[in-house]
Amino acid sequence: MLTNIDGLFSKDVVSQLIGEGRRLLLSGEASLLRELPKGSWIGGSIPYFLTAQGGLKTQDKIFVRELPSFTQSVKVQVYDKNTLEGVYHDAPRSGFSFMILPGFSEVHSFFALRAPELSGFGTRPLLGWVSGFSLEGEATEALVFDGTTGSAFTNRAVVCHVELPVHKVVDINIVNLFEQGDGDVIVFPEDGFQITWAEINGERCRFSDYLLARKVDTKLPLVSDLQGVSLNTSFKQVDASQGVVSLFAPVYQGFEYRLARPVGDYVAEFEKRVADINGDELFFSCNCVLNYLYAGLEGRKTGLFRGPATFGEIAYQLLNQTLVYLTIS
Amino acid sequence: MRIPSQEHPGWMKAIRGDLTGRFEYLATKIMVGRLNVLYRLNPSEDTARRCISEIREFFVNCPDLPKVRHDLVVIEGVSSAD
DSSP: OOOSOEEEEOHHHHHHHHHTTOOEEEEEOHHHHHTSOSSSEEEEEOOEEEETTEEEEOSSOEEEEEOOTTOOEEEEEEEOTTTGGGHHHHSOSSEEEEEEEETTSHHHHHHHHHGGGSTTTTSSOEEEEEEOOOSSSSOOOOOEEETTTTEEESSOEEEEEEEOOTTOOEEEEEEOOOOBOSSOOEEOSSOEEEEOEEEETTEEEEHHHHHHHTTOOTTSOEEEEETTEEEEEOEEEEETTTTEEEEEEEEOTTOOEEEBOOOSOHHHHHHHHHTTSOGGGEEEEEEEHHHHHHTTOBTOOOTTOOEEEESOEEESEEESSOEEEEEEO | OOOOOTTOHHHHHHHHTOOSSOOOSHHHHHHHHHHHHHHHHOOOHHHHHHHHHHHHHHHHHSOOOHHHHHHHHHHHTOOTTO
């Protein structure tokens, strides 16, 4: 692993690390992050993690990932939906940009819908995750933190632009166990998180009726295929009375979706897929909280792929039910 | 990196989704996949021009990474006769 410090630590230990001037990417319960001192860190709220000991929910510890020792400079910037257009232009020529978005916020929705159209899309490595909260009990606000100013936000993206030596090769990739099944081709007439109508094999119908009539397992995402990459859109809710299907990421007009083929044992399949990835080059990974929940990852190990289990993953654009990871070689 | 001119036929093949090689850089796959949909929905000369401009600009501004160079080879590997 390309990090000196990686794993869950108490608030006091993290405070000490910040005091030592370490440059940190943090995830944890909002109440813990609020109490940390100012320093070179960013963070987001989440209580679900994939750790060396297995999947774990904790509201008492903070997951820490220290930036590599060869990091040359770090610049933390906060964006709203009006300034996000500049995120690629603010990125270093060599390195990567690490973004945390607050879940279910306006800036989250904006990025989800418009990321592929941002100026300079994909011309610098951009990855990150969407913050959230415990899914048990009442929903609270998802937060992101700029540790350099000690500020917390519910509707801003916080981005850590990390400059690395020019000879370092940064690569973002994904592990998505879902792929398109053999079923109907589903096309949507417009972009959005809330869907009423769809074309199923060219025939217009109310999408909620389609899902309910076929008793579709909505734990399986919709999957589009872009140049061989399977991109998921996860179901949030099917409201039959209103005829509306809510999603955790938007669908895009004209894209061809199919329902995912079921995955057997997630961990067994996962281990097969990551067998060839060089763990020595791995710096960061995050996985989706829906994979954590639906695949029963609590207590189960996912090797070196440790980090927060999130409300959305970012690899240039918003993803669902996907593991995102960054390697540096 | 040397980027092919706007007139190179590989760009059009990329926009139409007709390339035989496979891209390696994740951002290329996402970008070209989106442009494939845009062109399929409106396969006009104007759409093609805008899509080619966008994908070419992407490569002009991309870092000089092995996977990016590979993706350029996939596009450049198309001759006019293809």
